Amino acid sequence: MKDFVVDNSVILSWVFKDExxxxxxxxxxxxxxxxxxxxxxxxxxxxxxxxxxxxxxRIKEADSVSFISSLKDLSLFVExxxxxxxxxxxxxxxREHKITVYDASYIELAxxxxxxxxxxxxxxxxxxRKIGIKIL
Numbered sequence: 862m863k864d865f866v867v868d869n870s871v872i873l874s875w876v877f878k879d880e881x882x883x884x885x886x887x888x889x890x891x892x893x894x895x896x897x898x899x900x901x902x903x904x905x906x907x908x909x910x911x912x913x914x915x916x917x918x919r920i921k922e923a924d925s926v927s928f929i930s931s932l933k934d935l936s937l938f939v940e941x942x943x944x945x946x947x948x949x950x951x952x953x954x955x956r957e958h959k960i961t962v963y964d965a966s967y968i969e970l971a972x973x974x975x976x977x978x979x980x981x982x983x984x985x986x987x988x989x990r991k992i993g994i995k996i997l
Contacts, residue, residue: 865977867899868967868980868985896936901939901966911925940970964985
């Protein structure tokens with residue numbers, strides 16, 4: 862079984878009841894058996910999304926705390942990026958495909974490690990398809 866890159870759209874679908882679908886549960890089950898990677902910005906992106914959801918009354922603080930704790934049980938690895946990697950490779954992907962640096966960091970990670978992508982982000986998936994990254 863091949864490891865994969867998972868983006869925040871998938872991970873957050875596990876905490877938001879209205880986004881938790883059969884597909885998101887399939888990806889969670891896959892992560893229970895395989896390793897998944899996220900770029901170094903991911904903990905900040907996750908924390909910000911949870912904070913905004915709390916602020917908007919979508920979830921409670923206790924839900925965020927519990928969710929973050931449950932993620933520790935998964936084989937989810939935060940991949941560090943070097944300064945050169947961020948300023949050259951990721952920025953180049955962002956420019957070429959006109960996507961955020963944040964989305965480009967997931968793509969760069971998938972390309973560098975030759976991994977498939979798990980994402981519900983339509984724009985990110987479109988770029989992945991264009992450059993040959995398999996979408997799970």
